[in-house]
Amino acid sequence: MMDDEEYKHLIRRCIRCSICKWIPQLQIKSKKYATICPAIDMYNFHPYSGGGKIILALALEMEKIKPSEELRDIVYKCTECGGCDVSCKFLNNLEPLEIIIKLREKLVDLGYGPMPKQQQYIDSVKKNNNPYNEPHENRLNWLPEDINIDPNAQVLYFVGCTSSYRRKEMAIAACRVLNAAGVPFNILDNEEYCCGSPVFRTGDINTFKDFMNKNVDAIEAKNIKKVVFSCAGCYDTFKVHYPLYRNYNFEVKHSVEFFNELIENGKLLLTKKVPLTVTYHDPCHLGRNAEPYKEWKGKVVNLMPLISIHVPPKPKRCGTDGVYESPRELLKKIPELKFIEMERIKEYSYCCGAGAGVKSAFPEFALHTAKNRIQEAEDTGAQVITSSCPFCSTNLQDAIHESDSLLKYYDINELLMMAIGITDEKLKEFLGEVA
Amino acid sequence: MTEDILFQKLVEIFSSKYVSRERNILNNYSKDLSFYPEKAPKYVAWPTDTKKIEEVLKLANELKFSVIPISSSSGPRHHGDTIPHKDNTIVLDLSNMNKILNIDRKNRVVMIEPGVTFGKLIPELQNKGLRLLLPLHPRDSKSVLTSALEREPITIPRYHWDSSDPLLCTEVFFGTGDLFRTGTAAGPGTIKEQQATGQAQVNPMGPTQFSPFRVIQGAQGSLGVVTWATLKLELIPTIQKVVHIQSDTIPELLNLQHELIKYRLCNELLILNNLNLACLVKKNAQEITELKNKIKRWNLLYIIAGRGKLAEDKISYLEGDIRDIIGDLGLKGLISENIINDNDILQVLSQATPDPWRLKLKGGYQDIFFLTSFEKITEFISIVEKEVPQDLGIYIQPINQGTSYHCEFDLYYDPSNDAEKTNIKEKFLKISTNLMDSGAFFNRPYGILTKEVYKRHDDSTQTALKKVKKIFDPNNVLNPGVLCFDE
Amino acid sequence: MVLENEIFKDFEDIVGKNNINDGKVITTAYAYNWCMEFFNYMEDKEPSPFSSIPKAVILPASTEEVAEIIKLCNKYGIKFKAQSTGLGPWNQPSTDNCIIVDLRRMNKLVKIDEKNLYAVIEPYVSGAQLQVEAMKYGLNCHMPGAGPHVSPLASATSMAGPGFTSPSTGHSARNVLGVEWVLPTGDIMRLGAIGLKKKPDWYNGDGPGPSLRGIMRGWVGAKSGIGVFTKVAVKLFPYPCSTDFTITGKSPNYGFKIPKYLRLYVMDCKTYEFLEEVMLKVDEEEISFMCSHLSGSGLAAIFSNSLQGLIGKAKLAQLKVPIVILITARTDREFDYKQKVMDNLIQELNIKDIIGKSYSPEPVFYAEALRSNLGLHGFITTGSFQSSKGGSDTAAVCLLSTKMNIPLKMEYIKSGAIGNDSGKGVWMTSYESGHYYHMESPTMFDQTDDHSVKGMAEYMEASNQLDLLKHLGAPFFVEGTQMHELFGPHMSNYHIWLRKIKQAFDPNNIADSGFYISPHSKE
Incomplete structure (x- = not known):
């Protein structure tokens, strides 16, 4: 930076x-x-x-x-x-x-x-390890008993605060898919902390570093080779911002990347038809902002008065290398699912409106933005809007509700569950059980 | 000041040879073919150079008399816009200022004085491979500059880039007597100095943040007296092919016309009813009637053209593309061959005539013309046809690259028949106001219709135009009483 | 300097509380604009990028709201400056007794009239927005040379109006049909057929009688000095080729599926005399969608999306006097014919086309050409540029002006104040198949470098003087009282008449005249 x-x-x-x-x-x-x-x-x-x-x-x-x-x-x-x-x-x-x-x-x-409302979240992160003022010990309350966790696995599912406390269906779906694919995976139990994103994005770098270190230490202590995220925010923080302050020895993948690979490798079988017309919303944290910084060590050479160049050329972070294809490929592999694009996609996708503390500090702004996005999704003729971020999930669903839209929102992993054979009703059942 | 002293002052300016108060001469300027009431000017003066114009305008401001500039040397005038409204009026007849100042092949532009006529200019340009953008078969004695200043529609809509075309720069004396040059002609530098740097006064816009040529145009001589103008020219094609498409109904021809202008496929492009087409190409009433009865009611004329070595190639591409369009519109059966000689049509669309075509049928006519949109054309035709079942000429001209349409209805009558004349006058007023009430835009309001036009227009436009008048002609010396200006 | 409470309340009652702001933060941000540094310096002020700070910024949503705002300005003696997309110093207030009327909320595309070939737009419809909607009907608009992100309404009514496609789409000012105009008094005026009391429509903007479009603007516009334009009808043209516009890849490495019937020619004419001959001949054939002359370095810039890329195109930059021609067509026949014309001209003129031979542009160039994004490439070297000159008449004067400017520009290049384009940096285009031409001299400078900013200002002044004394046409930037009084006496004393217009149409001197003319010579 x-x-x-x-x-x-x-x-x-x-x-x-x-x-x-x-x-x-x-x-x-x-x-x-x-x-x-x-x-x-x-x-x-x-x-x-x-x-x-x-x-x-x-x-x-x-x-x-x-x-x-x-x-x-x-x-x-x-x-x-x-x-x-x-x-x-x-x-x-x-x-x-x-x-x-x-x-x-x-x-x-x-x-x-930051804004007073955002400060409350930051205070909660410092106090409770999550921004939602929830007790740390309840972090795993979402976890159904029949999910298989393997303490010796080299794959770790990093749940994130929002999926743990607010969008539990996303965490459950990710785990179900992992189980269905037969991928042994572990979670951090009570050693998982807020990734630090809320404090980073409001400018408190020291606190951010503390959380980064706690998470990375815990993961490295378990000899983890690969960390999988279903939260675009946590993924972005690990992939893009942690390396600015600390290197780590594991690979990070968003679930859309990981699951798409599993399907390609034949480890995850999509056998059920999902005859829905679906459009995909690129989360900013998984899309353009998930492009890592590339280190540049060079010099500025003055070619002539007023004109200087970077030697070697300095990489420009333009959103070119976000995660765009995996979710699309994945959706296209679901039997009978008709995938349809919105106008604003990939590196120029329109934001859901929730990020950088806006949802907490300026909820009307967040909702206004999400309604705009929902309108765009509706204009495609889709029945379903899907995405891969818990913040987008919450905000887009709020907009669907507020605008009386007939669109349905599913997390992309929920659609995968349907294709695997775990129906939407089943998901609700799980949620009921957990509750 | 007595009249004699004024006359004396005019003589001082113009010399006695170029001022007249002879009744028979004044009478020539007292009426025209319109229904506007007759009134003779007090004197007529024929300036031979710009200095005299400046002097007479300064004098008019000082002595408070009116000045009406006119440019055409002879032939009938039409619309009542040069007939004096006030007693104390001098007609400034610019027909003696008739020099073609410069024909510039390289920059496709001509600079002319006001008295230059179509009859004079067209052949001069032809000699250099150039041509004017013409209104429909103009009278050869008509001033080219006046036609452009009046925003008369031209017959090649694809070259009509702006409704002001072909008018470019002007030299003008405002009503105050101040000399001004519009567009790039304004400078920096004199015209000579500009020409020394390669300029040819081809950009009408400006100077800088206003474009006074646009208010001079359409002002009927009420804001300024133009002493020269530059006009946009085109190159003469090597090959021209005339196509004549006939139909009993107009909508399909309008659709084709739209496609042709949309893709800029042809040069001349217009629709005429059978009577007007016959008036254009035939000599007298009998021939006109014969042809009228022979051809279908609606006639679309267009010319495709090519130039230079690849002229044939261009014709071939245009023919092919137009064939496809005609096929798509299902109009293949409508193309007519040899009913009218192609050369006669070419002549009409590229030359001036000594014999005004609108006078051939009955010796008199009253035209009603306005602008409208594509969709409204047929509605307006119905309105007029209902009132005038016969001797009605119709001319539909897409202008300004097809963004609007000049609709012209020519009501032919025998001027020696008083009853017919009165009847036509009544119809003219009635139909015109009906059309106005139905949304026709009389953008060039003349004579007895003028008040009706402004009455139906946003008041703020009148207020603004009056401000403009006050700026450029504060003492109201130039053609008072025309448009929305005070008498 | 904020508004008094009572006055603020009056304005707020018009637009609602969310659409007016007189806070220090908002108003200060509106005082910033591109090139303000050297414009300030030219007016003997500090070379700051900030202008006078407006008293407030107000965001009307309708013509009626604009009219009410202006009436209030008249009532309270507060000036206004209107802006659409707001790029450039012309959008800035010249006094702190001024509010900014930001027309951003007026962004309706009122209609596309397919049969009558025009569109009606409000101020905050961008060129790209208008173009993509017109494309749905197989039509295209004239895009301002500034780029697809700016307002075609502003270009048509208030700014300059050249564009890269001017040979085939003309000049913004000449494409204007009906206009809705809020005068400096707050009265609403509608030009042409839209002023009819019964069944108004937008197809024509002239008359009845004289055309008030001549008061509205000239070669350049009045920059809000004569009121606010709230709607305008602009002519549409046939889209030049297939409307398939498929971008591939990710920003900034976009690819483009080049549509059918598009061909680029780049030829080095070597001398300005020969360039004139080539340009006139090409234009007379009426085949070009684009026909421009750029300097070698300018040419390299339009093909480059970064400074690094530009450096890699040194060969292009070495071309002496290049001409760029883009031909387009709707059918095979048309395309074949136009290519044949070009082949013949190339043979007849004994000139070499480098495209497809020694150079092939990235496909994205064609997308940028169609969307008129090329002007923005002027920023990739030093971060900022501005054009000097900007006169328009024949090709000959444009090229003479280009030649005569070289030694002047070299002086400032040598001093390190402006970017090195060998003094030849120029963009010249024909209009309406070569009926007139315009040239401007894009000049690169660094807005963060005081020496450069001051040098740029001095160069602009010297360039203006050159145009004035050598009769090379009036530059773009003859606007504002000082410039009008400098040029007016050499140009039919036009400033006297322009001033009378200002006095008549703005009796209370309420429309900010910083980039127009003040009603009194001493102001």
């Missing part, structure tokens, strides 16, 4: 072109679904956009504005979805997302961040 010097340089380079408000220009297919930024879509004033926040960073740096609650509210009304970043970087060399993250850090340092 950028250092302070680069930050100070880049915040002077926004050309206010507003490309950050749109999906990449070449990808625009309709007037209706041309935009990328939930914040500007909701609040309209330019500073809410990616470029607008760069201007705020500059104004703060130049002391044109002072830190204030007004500033804080604008900066935190952002899901950090990174859509602006992808669109900007098609041609430009700015780093809108990193600037936004850094600006939040600065507000935390200045005593103006």
